[in-house]
Amino acid sequence: MVKKILSMTSSSQMLVAMFIGFGVGLFFGESVGWLSTIGNAVILLMQMTVLPYILVSLIGGIGKLQKSTAVLIFSRAGLIMLLLWLLALAIIALMPLSFPFVESASFFSTSIIEPAVTIDYFKLYIPSNPFESMAAGYVPAMVVFSIAMGLALIGMEGDHKQQILTFMHTTSEIFSRITRGLVKVLPIGIFAMSASAAGTMGVDEFASMQVYLISYFVLCLLLTFWVLPWIIASLTPITFHQALSISKAGIVTAFATGNIFIVIPVIIEECKQILKEHNQLTDDGATLIEILVPIAFTFPNIGKLTVILFVYFAGWFNGTPVDISTIPSLSISGLLSLFGSVYVAIPFMLDLVHLPSDLFQLFVMSGFITGKFNSIAAVMNLFTLTLLTASLFHKSLKLSPARLLKMSLGIAAGIAVTLVLLRVGMGMFIHSPEVTSGVIANMQVADKVPTKVKRQFPELGKTPASPIANLDDIRARGTLKVGYIPSNVPFSYYNNAGQLVGFDSAMASKLAEDLGVKIEFIPFQKDKLAQSLKAGFFDIAMSGLAMDIAQMDKLSYAEPVLILNLAIATQDHMVNRFKSTESILALENVTIAYVEHSDTIEEAKKKFPNLEFIKIAGYKNFFRQKGDKYDAVIISAQAGSAWTLFFPGYGIAILEHSVRYPVAYAVAQNNQSLLNYVNNWQKLRKVDGHQDKLYDYWMLGQGATQVKPRWSIIRDVLHWVD
Structure with missing residues (x-):
């Protein structure tokens, strides 16, 4: 048995390790929760070479290009790649619309009153000190620095340049060998994390994971079999059917093996063959394809970008959805961080939007299921980029308004139908947790x-x-x-x-x-x-x-006796409108109820003349109101959180400038x-x-519910332990 497992490919070993881990977790239950420590250690080892690898691979890969090739790739292919990235990021940002609505509420947590750490975008994107960027894990800044060095090398001549490229290539090979060695122990980490998750994660949490897996699979299928082939069919002489036909072998191979690299020769030959059939292939065009595909492979592909969906899911899962205003920052930072490993990018993005790092374990646990699907999106992305660039090179790219309109309508219709079907389908089978008022x-x-x-x-x-x-x-x-x-x-x-x-x-x-x-x-x-x-x-x-x-x-x-934090309670869909002074000032026809804090209210009336303040006898008058007489109520964060347990349709907005007051x-x-x-x-x-x-x-609800041991075979079926 052990010999069979050791003779498997690494991806197969990881799948086996994941399923064995699930089995061990279900059998032993919470007693294997400690295995998460081993899983975390393995993941940290995997991250060891990622940041320096980004540095040397980008510098060496870009630096060895000829100037003419670099101009071609960074102008034409680069523009097409950028447009495909933007389209993919927009579709990924829309996917959370398919997540079912789940009413939930929780006791007060000190984390909701902690001031959000402001992001220093200059440090995040501008490598004023590259060593600090590397030490602090600012992946976007490192990517910018690496690209700048690679571009500078292109213009250099002589032995010194060759020595640098040789060093970069050798160092890159060293890091690759280290990574290949570490991959051998990765199944151990997958086993440990899967066992820990299966042994400690509740049934509700497993049910919630379905939302991510289903939406992720659909996203990858939508991109692979509709959006990207539709773009090819709309802008090139190649038909929709032909786009799917030529990519079939590469997609099947990538899905079965989880390896995109081995599909590169197939992509090159299929692209050359289909263009030849349409009399669109010249010798220079064939050379372009042979150069473009391997270089494009080193850049983040659409399949890799789809993992950003996990961050949106993590926000939904945590009850703190990613705010619309942070989507551009998340998308750009996510794109740049994915020049490296997803094992660095996901923790970085979770931290960027202030989500718990513990959620990363859910990503690792599901990564080898989702990896099969993002591989097929990656393959279709390489086909699309190559065919569009080659068509542009041969001046056969069709950019008429009619075709662009047709393409836009087709993509929009596909996305709209997918989102509606997903939302309705998941809404029917995935329900809100039990009423928290109990x-x-x-x-x-x-x-x-x-x-x-x-x-x-x-x-x-x-x-x-x-x-x-x-x-x-x-x-x-x-x-x-x-x-x-x-x-x-x-x-x-x-x-x-x-x-x-x-x-x-x-x-x-x-x-x-x-x-x-x-x-x-x-x-x-x-x-x-x-x-x-x-x-x-x-x-x-x-x-x-x-x-x-x-x-x-x-x-x-x-x-x-206590120091409380002033907040605003309002319906869930309005919470974000009260989180900043600017958004509050933009409100119209809004009535705010209050019970006490008359001195604070007087100041608020001067600061927010657009709001109407009405005093009420008690907080129950707001939460149990009939109709929409009051839009929000000023209350302590601690009391407001407790009220939302009775009324899960309400949420708490912490004021931008923290206001505290004593109770006695x-x-x-x-x-x-x-x-x-x-x-x-x-x-x-x-x-x-x-x-x-x-x-x-x-206030915090500690001990408010009796925590029952996680169901396990050893306890609930065999009764070997109490």
Whole structure:
């Protein structure tokens, strides 16, 4: 068995390793999750020679060209290649339209408030210091530097040039030999990553991978069997049928072996033969084809560009789709980075659009399935480039407006039909995950003290007032009365069992426990907080209260319990419109609701005169509104994330200029003994980690769901382990 595997081609070994890895992962489950470490190590080894290889191969490959050949290739063939790249990048950017709509929401994460690292495009594209570009992994800058050196070498003569070219060729061969040696251990990495992924990845994540695989296969088939042959048929004397016929042998070979290099002789001969049949081949034209195909092979082909689709998928999979404004940057940077290995390009592009690097493992796991399909697109790309360039050289390229219109309509129709069928088809079989509201609606307060919850609001002038209770009075009474705001997720709200829960409800229960008393919760309205405290309706208000300057002379705030981040909650399709000052200023007929933060709202009214601000009684009035009375609401990122668990159709937009504010507990203005106790109690519970534990549970959702072990044969079928 082992001898058979070792005698296989490397691509076959990788496929076998992937399937064996899947089997091992399904059998052993989470116990093989550690294998990802081995997989990552192998991938890092594979990246070792990539950056220097780009340098020497581009310099040597371009530098050895004759000036006349270089002019021809970089002018005519270069222009055609560039146009084909742009077309492919545009089609790839459209493919995410086929991804099914999946409603999802998650607990607050600190990553959403981290400021996005601004991209230094000068460093990314301009190699002012080539050594820094190489050290920092700025692949586009390295490509620019390598091309510049190669072009400079073309104009040189003499032995010195030959010595440099010999050195570049020799060094390139060294790197190639190292890479060929490392490829022998790559199946080990594929096995390790596949086993780890199959053992730890949930069923929902596997289902989501179908979106990428299906859309990727369709993309490659669309390019290979419609877009590129249609271009050939529209602009050259060669018919659509002939374009498919001459490429058939090369496509089948590339798909079976995953190797484009071995198809180069086939492409050269087939191109010469079909042009000869149309009386379009001269001796110079034949020479052009023989030179062009090997040189074009060293540049990124359309098949290789299709891997950029993974980055769009990664954004969809992560719940943070790639923003339209970043598509040009991603496309250009992706193109230049693909002069090297995809194992460098994909992590680079994920980082460029601020997506987790861990998603790269999904790409590696699927790479040897998708590689078969991008090989056929690469072969058809070489056929198309060669035939268009040769036709241009022989002055038989047909560029009439009628033909260009026909070509454009044909391509557009093919893309439109494909996107619609894909969107409808995947939408029927790939559904949204389970409703997330069930998670937060079933959370409970862990600390158990005798609790009484009142739901009727006390009324000033009607409900009997009580003297303000100091600490001794509370202990003597045996009950701590806590004011709360109903439906103030995630600070105080009712769960599915009708219990009052939330971060501040849990903190209040712990405070009562530490005081050795029972607890009674009384609802209040925020605009009547000071009067309610003064009337003795409750001793302390604990319900996500933003500290309000206008209230500070009427009540006493304890030390801030949390620092929250101001954000905007709105429907998913509008989130991106609130992410920058420029886009907000461009909005028209938009109404923003708010509950508190009156001082911030006054500043916002001056800064954004195009918006209408309306105060509402509570956040539930926004999320449960009928119709579209309010377009968005100003809320903390922490609370907004919690509300989106109940309403997955909404999302959170973090303001361009971060705004933070404190929340605190409030007591009656003259209740100094209780204020002192609460301040000291908070310090203790912060230091001993109890407050952080509650924050992690209620805000970050850690422990909110019971994580079941990944299904595995060894546990769930054979029952060999618990």
